[in-house]
Amino acid sequence: MSKILMISPKKCNDCKTCEAVCPNSAVNVITFEEATISVPIMCMQCEDAACMKVCPQKAVSRDENGAVIVDSKKCIGCKMCISACPLGNIHYSARLKKIMKCNLCDTNPACVKYCPTRAIEYVDGTTDNLNKKRIVASKFKELFDEE
Secondary structure, three states, rough: EEEEEEHHHHHHOOHHHHHOOOOOOOOEEEEEOOOOOEEEEOOOOOOOOOOHOOOOOEEEEEEEOOOOOEOOOOOOOOOOHHOOOOOOOEEEOOOOOEOOOHHHHHOOOHHHHHOOOOOOOEEEOOHHHHHHHHHHHHHHHHHHHHH
């Protein structure tokens, strides 16, 4: 069974440890003051990943562990994946001249390992966990739709 990242915004204390430990700078903690909540935003390894669909070079694919990854040898830097990402958490490193995104740290995500409040967890992709993930996603959609 594959594993998935689970975010529990109510547990996030805005410490930004996840941002600091991410080797790909692929986590951003966003604070919603109106809702008094902070949320770690990262690649959620979408089941139907838009970034994979739009890549003209097929440089974005899913590895054997289920992580959506970028093959830097195939990537031409067109940034279509950045535009397609609904969470906006793929970025281009001008210094490295390549696309950067979460690769789940080869099944040992640093953001999970060092999160002091367990706001980010790497859990089995059970039906219950996938349903919880969808519920959290729908709540975010509602929050953004209100603006």
